[in-house]
Amino acid sequence: MFRGFRPGKLWSALFNSYGFLFLAFLYMPLALIVVYSFNANPINMAVWTGFTLDWYATIFGGAGVEGTFDVAFTESPERIFEVVKNSFLVATTAASISTLIGTATAVALARYRFAGKRFYQALLLLPMLVPDIVLGIALLIFFVGAGFHLSLLTIVIGHVTFLSSYVFVVVSSRLAGMDTTLEQASADLGAGALTTFRRVTLPLIMPGVLGGFLLAFIISLDDVVITYFIAGVGSQTLPLLILAMMRRGLRPQITALAVVIILFSFAVATVGMLLRNRKS
Amino acid sequence: MIAGDTVRSRRRRALLLLLAPITLMLGVFFLIPLGIMVVYSFLEPGLYGGVEWNWYPYNYGRILGWPLNDYEEFDPIYLSIFLGSLKVACLTVLFSLLICYPAAFWVSRMSERRKTFVLFLIMLPFFANLLVRIYAWLLLLRPTGFINTLLQSAGLIAQPLDMLFSNFAVIVGMVYIFTPFMFLPIYANVEKLDYSLIRASQDLGATPLQTFLRVILPLTAPGIAGGSVIVFIPALGNFIVPAFLGGSKVQMTGNLIERSFLQSRDWPFGAALALLIMASVVLVLMIQFTRTARAQARGAV
Amino acid sequence: MKRLLTRIAGAAAILMLSGHLASAEGKLALYNWGEYINPEIIDDFSKEFGVDVTLDTYSTNEEMLARIQAGASGYDLVWPSVHMHDIMQQLGLLQPAHPNQLPGWDAIDKAALRSHEDPNGDFCLPYAWGSVGILYNKTHIPELKSWKQFFEYAKDNPGKVTMLDDLRETLGVGLIMTGASVNSRDPDEIAKAEAFIMEQKPNIGAFRYDVIPLVTAGDTAASHYYVGGVLNTLQNPELLGFVIPEEGATMYQEDVCLLANAPNPHNAKLFMQFLLRPEVAAKNSARLTNGVVNTEAVALLPEELKSNPSINPPQDVRAKLQIFEDMGKDLRLYTRAWDRIKTN
Numbered sequence: 001m002f003r004g005f006r007p008g009k010l011w012s013a014l015f016n017s018y019g020f021l022f023l024a025f026l027y028m029p030l031a032l033i034v035v036y037s038f039n040a041n042p043i044n045m046a047v048w049t050g051f052t053l054d055w056y057a058t059i060f061g062g063a064g065v066e067g068t069f070d071v072a073f074t075e076s077p078e079r080i081f082e083v084v085k086n087s088f089l090v091a092t093t094a095a096s097i098s099t100l101i102g103t104a105t106a107v108a109l110a111r112y113r114f115a116g117k118r119f120y121q122a123l124l125l126l127p128m129l130v131p132d133i134v135l136g137i138a139l140l141i142f143f144v145g146a147g148f149h150l151s152l153l154t155i156v157i158g159h160v161t162f163l164s165s166y167v168f169v170v171v172s173s174r175l176a177g178m179d180t181t182l183e184q185a186s187a188d189l190g191a192g193a194l195t196t197f198r199r200v201t202l203p204l205i206m207p208g209v210l211g212g213f214l215l216a217f218i219i220s221l222d223d224v225v226i227t228y229f230i231a232g233v234g235s236q237t238l239p240l241l242i243l244a245m246m247r248r249g250l251r252p253q254i255t256a257l258a259v260v261i262i263l264f265s266f267a268v269a270t271v272g273m274l275l276r277n278r279k280s
Numbered sequence: 281m282i283a284g285d286t287v288r289s290r291r292r293r294a295l296l297l298l299l300a301p302i303t304l305m306l307g308v309f310f311l312i313p314l315g316i317m318v319v320y321s322f323l324e325p326g327l328y329g330g331v332e333w334n335w336y337p338y339n340y341g342r343i344l345g346w347p348l349n350d351y352e353e354f355d356p357i358y359l360s361i362f363l364g365s366l367k368v369a370c371l372t373v374l375f376s377l378l379i380c381y382p383a384a385f386w387v388s389r390m391s392e393r394r395k396t397f398v399l400f401l402i403m404l405p406f407f408a409n410l411l412v413r414i415y416a417w418l419l420l421l422r423p424t425g426f427i428n429t430l431l432q433s434a435g436l437i438a439q440p441l442d443m444l445f446s447n448f449a450v451i452v453g454m455v456y457i458f459t460p461f462m463f464l465p466i467y468a469n470v471e472k473l474d475y476s477l478i479r480a481s482q483d484l485g486a487t488p489l490q491t492f493l494r495v496i497l498p499l500t501a502p503g504i505a506g507g508s509v510i511v512f513i514p515a516l517g518n519f520i521v522p523a524f525l526g527g528s529k530v531q532m533t534g535n536l537i538e539r540s541f542l543q544s545r546d547w548p549f550g551a552a553l554a555l556l557i558m559a560s561v562v563l564v565l566m567i568q569f570t571r572t573a574r575a576q577a578r579g580a581v
Numbered sequence: 582m583k584r585l586l587t588r589i590a591g592a593a594a595i596l597m598l599s600g601h602l603a604s605a606e607g608k609l610a611l612y613n614w615g616e617y618i619n620p621e622i623i624d625d626f627s628k629e630f631g632v633d634v635t636l637d638t639y640s641t642n643e644e645m646l647a648r649i650q651a652g653a654s655g656y657d658l659v660w661p662s663v664h665m666h667d668i669m670q671q672l673g674l675l676q677p678a679h680p681n682q683l684p685g686w687d688a689i690d691k692a693a694l695r696s697h698e699d700p701n702g703d704f705c706l707p708y709a710w711g712s713v714g715i716l717y718n719k720t721h722i723p724e725l726k727s728w729k730q731f732f733e734y735a736k737d738n739p740g741k742v743t744m745l746d747d748l749r750e751t752l753g754v755g756l757i758m759t760g761a762s763v764n765s766r767d768p769d770e771i772a773k774a775e776a777f778i779m780e781q782k783p784n785i786g787a788f789r790y791d792v793i794p795l796v797t798a799g800d801t802a803a804s805h806y807y808v809g810g811v812l813n814t815l816q817n818p819e820l821l822g823f824v825i826p827e828e829g830a831t832m833y834q835e836d837v838c839l840l841a842n843a844p845n846p847h848n849a850k851l852f853m854q855f856l857l858r859p860e861v862a863a864k865n866s867a868r869l870t871n872g873v874v875n876t877e878a879v880a881l882l883p884e885e886l887k888s889n890p891s892i893n894p895p896q897d898v899r900a901k902l903q904i905f906e907d908m909g910k911d912l913r914l915y916t917r918a919w920d921r922i923k924t925n
């Protein structure tokens with residue numbers, strides 16, 4: 001028996017060429033940034049005037065680029081390091097907390113029967129479906145009204161509210177596909193609920209938990225809109241800095257920074273992918 | 281009996297413990313903020329930000345037709361901005377659909393190993409920061425950008441095309457950003473297609489077009505609907521893409537909301553606009569939900 | 582895998598700790614416009630007084646006000662425009678820093694005490710002023726003199742000019758062109774200004790702030806922009822020009838103010854005193870290419886700035902510059918007009 005869509009040769013060729021166009025659409029813009037980031041032309045990035053690593057030097061604190069156009073207001077390496085530090089701090093904290101909360105919720109909904117389960121399922125989907133801008137301003141109004149100081153802490157709280165849902169979805173799908181006989185066997189052998197969870201359930205769902213963590217981490221690291229509304233004193237994150245830089249205009253330094261970000265995100269995504277594949 | 285009771289009460293305690301964090305988190309930092317926003321949208325704007333605690337239905341009035349006449353005759357401008365955002369969001373959905381639909385079939389025909397790899401490739405750009413992806417399109421579309429430079433040096437155009445700062449640029453940018461959202465639901469659907477039905481249709485002498493319209497399209501409708509909803513929601517409230525690729529000449533509701541909070545000091549008006557977006561989202565979700573429920577009921581019969 | 586999680590958490594903790602350790606004893610937190618202070622001045626101050634200075638930036642007065650009202654405590658000094666200085670003082674967000682008792686105060690141009698609320702300089706120190714004119718690319722327009730010429734060029738080359746994405750500034754140009762005050766509260770005058778901008782809108786490429794690279798690269802030929810753009814014209818005099826249009830223009834002035842809940846008022850006053858030094862004011866202005874309010878600093882400016890008609894304009898040009906006042910509730914007249922312009 002064969003499964004699947006088997007059109008004729010002509011259709012096959014058409015589909016394949018379309019597929020390559022599709023991938024080109026996805027990757028051409030990113031590839032372009034990479035090329036531009038090595039272009040020495042400080043004024044018009046589309047015109048190649050020579051190879052340079054200067055723009056990377058402005059990020060990592062190598063030699064400055066005195067003499068080029070509007071060197072006055074490139075961001076300093078210290079400043080970039082500071083916001084990167086903020087971003088990682090927020091992403092690690094928010095992802096860790098949401099992993100705990102999301103996993104606990106997923107276990108509760110998968111392993112217990114109780115009234116209001118459907119309510120929880122719907123409630124957990126909501127933060128992912130509410131438009132970012134709505135959640136952002138709702139949190140802003142709330143934090144201001146409740147007398148919170150806008151800071152890294154409020155950013156973490158804001159991120160956890162929607163990241164928990166993402167972790168919940170990832171862990172739930174892992175739990176749903178899981179055989180419960182092992183857990184039953186453990187309970188039958190007299191292990192307490194906690195022991196069973198620690199010794200049996202947790203190891204089995206670990207790839208899901210870790211996958212959820214990574215997803216939460218990268219979403220938090222990238223979040224612009226919600227962070228934009230609830231960031232406060234000295235709590236600028238990397239995306240906010242890039243937003244501010246882009247508002248001031250297209251400059252080669254942003255291009256180089258963008259390449260670094262692309263590479264880092266791709267590395268994290270690849271790790272996540274490898275983890276997922278290892279489980280199966 | 282007694283032992284059973286303790287097991288049950290222990291399970292109950294465990295359940296409470298497991299649910300407490302999410303209940304607290306979503307209750308305090310999600311439901312209450314949304315509730316406060318609803319309240320704010322009915323209050324009078326404070327002169328310098330914040331609110332005065334007076335009943336004030338004119339925030340909605342300015343949008344829908346009963347403004348406070350001290351300042352203005354009613355002018356359906358905010359409604360037309362909102363309708364404009366709806367249009368942009370719908371076009372975004374349409375174009376992402378046109379782009380992703382054939383691609384889903386392309387991927388579904390691959391061997392398992394290639395499939396995993398190509399799926400990964402398609403998801404990967406999604407992980408690059410949103411701003412970075414918008415930035416890339418700025419570089420592509422600007423008058424001295426990549427596309428214009430290419431076309432000009434090829435001698436195809438004399439003057440650079442005005443692509444940036446238009447509805448066109450906004451839609452292209454959003455389609456690019458939301459592609460994975462549209463692709464995945466459609467792909468999940470196409471992947472599970474029952475091809476025996478398609479072959480049956482062909483065997484019965486249907487033309488390819490007939491087969492597509494009568495068999496393939498209805499079978500993939502759930503994926504199309506799912507993807508459309510997931511793209512529509514973030515597209516409607518977006519303000520970053522219009523701010524950069526629309527050059528602030530394209531104004532969407534998201535931009536108005538942002539400005540109400542951070543520039544024109546009119547929080548209640550911004551809250552009212554945000555709730556208008558929220559209402560459209562809820563409406564779309566409800567339609568989608570009843571549709572799926574009905575489809576499931578039919579499937580059960 | 583559990584170990585991986587622990588390790589990540591550990592790394593986070595270390596990052597957090599190192600952040601605390603790095604902070605020196607003396608601190609000062611500045612909240613300023615983007616690109617509105619010479620970074621070298623901050624470095625010089627840090628070194629001389631051993632104070633650890635942090636700088637956050639905003640892009641509109643309203644954004645700054647919103648964030649300060651949103652409980653953004655922790656900042657010491659802010660840089661509101663004059664009308665925002667009035668608002669903030671009325672709202673009780675500022676405390677008197679008494680810059681008028683600091684050495685060097687006598688050099689401050691008394692015409693720069695523009696605040697209605699603070700006529701003697703008890704609260705804030707006048708910082709810098711500037712005009713909003715047109716930055717243009719000379720390969721497209723050899724010499725630009727007026728708004729009339731700007732809009733005529735736009736008519737012949739639609740899409741090649743930009744205006745600021747700022748309701749007061751851009752409607753202000755409309756008001757100037759229709760002969761009204763930029764602080765008009767008359768709905769008819771505002772309607773006329775709106776109609777004027779509306780008529781130009783098809784020819785305007787975009788409403789944006791981030792225009793310097795676009796004008797430099799020639800994506801746009803001319804852009805409504807702040808006098809700070811003169812820095813770029815000085816670096817690239819054959820390519821770029823900046824002009825205060827003949828019909829008149831708006832001007833702005835910012836004052837340095839001490840927040841009521843500033844955690845480091847002492848260091849903040851030290852910083853004000855530092856800014857009062859003529860050589861510091863001159864060094865700052867050379868980078869910002871803004872007008873100086875320190876009469877003794879004028880002499881210390883580089884010649885190219887001293888003689889620049891946009892930075893140090895002659896009296897007849899100064900007379901044509903108008904400064905924004907707070908509109909209170911009437912701001913809505915402008916908001917509404919601006920929304921119509923952006924939508925239709």
